[in-house]
Amino acid sequence: MVPILEVQSLKKIFTKADGSAHTAVDGISFDLRAGEIFSFLGPNGAGKSTTINMITTQLSPSGGMIKIEGQDIRENPALARQKIGIVAQHNNLDRGLTALENLVFHGKYFGMGTAEAEERAHSLLEDFGLSDWKDDYVKSFSGGMAQRLKIARAIMHRPKLLFLDEPTTGLDPAYREILWKHVLTLNKKNHTTVFLTTHYMEEPQRFSDRVAIYNAGKIKAIGTIEELRELVPTANIIYLTLDQIPSGFEQFLQNDSAIRQVVKNDQKSLTIYPEDHKQALNKIINLVDKHNVTLENIQLSSTSLEDIYISLTDNKEGEKNNGTNANIN
Ligand SMILES: Nc1ncnc2c1ncn2[C@@H]1O[C@H](COP(=O)(O)OP(=O)(O)O)[C@@H](O)[C@H]1O
Ligand SMILES: [Mg+2]
Structure with a gap:
């Protein structure tokens, strides 16, 4: 079966203000299987959002290749975008539209009929506690309200491939549960594949099929949590x-x-x-x-995912698996 997403030797080099080059993503390769929940974990500044931005056609790579359902996204970026939903890290809502309009326009753009889009929009606004503000302009929204609306918009059209870039940062625990209820429903009923970045280790621990530990532009390890456990000194x-x-x-x-x-x-x-x-x-x-x-x-x-994460991101090269537990104590 063709993987839903194939990433090969993906690279991004930014040019800094002083003219020097910064390699944010250093030639990474991985595949996602249709229907899996995949967590991409790494410290701040490691290049996670840069990776998502390239896969979702918002940023052009410096090298490498990305295929969605077997097709290079450069061949038809518009078609690639039809298959994906994104909760971006930055606020990319349309500030000149109301909450309801943000959702309905998005749904219709992705091929939903007006009645269906309106019905789903109202239901999502209800679930994410935004019904009372449905006709308010997004520019008046607090950070938490905007985050909830970004989530509702990303799942509005039931995408095949859903990117969640730190979706629960700044979200109340009750809304985290609602987010996961919707994501798991999409995953089960629509076979939606999920690509998650997060700082809350309990989310990948609870929901992920596979995890990648990523640091400084490179994938350090990839696999199920059980497989990753094998890589740290004690399981x-x-x-x-x-x-x-x-x-x-x-x-x-x-x-x-x-x-x-x-x-x-x-x-x-x-x-x-x-x-x-x-x-x-x-x-x-x-x-x-x-x-x-x-x-x-x-x-x-x-050993918790947190222990594994710390072991694989904090260990200096050469100190790995040297028989001490220094990093765990
Ligand atoms: N548009 C940009 N121009 C220059 N540097 C950038 C740009 N976007 C991100 N970076 C740099 O690339 C690195 C990775 O950033 P990012 O992908 O946002 O990391 P993460 O999402 O893992 O926190 C950081 O050092 C960041 O400063
Ligand atoms: Mg980021």
Whole structure:
């Protein structure tokens, strides 16, 4: 099956005011499968919006190729635009139109009939708490209201490919849930493919099929969260609480080959980074038994997406996978 989106060796070089060149996107390649939810995560200034702007035909690349449903977007940019919806990072609403007009004009531009566009516009305005302001001009809207209207507009025509560039920044938690309710409905019913950038790690953790960790113009890793877990030093963390930690207990654990590192949190609790979590759990329980202390709590947690993200974006080259957990502590 042809991927819905193919990005090959995509590059963007900006010329700064002093005439020097800045490579914002440094030859990245990836494909999106139809119907997947894909998160593109990276620090501020990494080039995420620049990547989205090129894919959505708003900015011309310095090199590389972009195909939507197998067709190079340069061959027919208007057709490419018909297939996509965008919540851009900047406010690109039409300030000279009312909220309702912004949605209805957008829907009709993308081929909806007047009645259908009006019905969907009213329903989205209701969901995003904007009904009372439907006839107000967008130029009077607060940042949060404009953001909600941008989201409603992007999903108005039920696009095949939806780009969400930090859609939930500055959005109340209740509206975040409404956004995700709509996005997941489009994803299920219309097979809409979603390309998300966000600073809230719980969103990709909850909703993404695949994640790319992107930094300084390059993709550092791409895959499911499970696959990315394999790239960081430990996939699991064990939290142990005893009534008291006997002397020498930490050293026993530290010397065990199933355990990579032990950190004492306080007089009663330890954080343990295992080499092999099943073996480590058994050894910990045995050791607790031998020392005749009371086990108050033991908990095994998966490394969170946040841990993976920090490990892959903060680690300096060459320090990766060097056997220490320095970046996790
Ligand atoms: N139009 C532009 N002209 C010059 N530099 C730009 C322009 N747009 C973005 N940049 C620079 O490109 C880099 C990436 O920006 P951006 O794509 O907005 O990052 P992100 O969305 O990941 O925060 C930044 O250093 C930014 O200053
Ligand atoms: Mg951005």
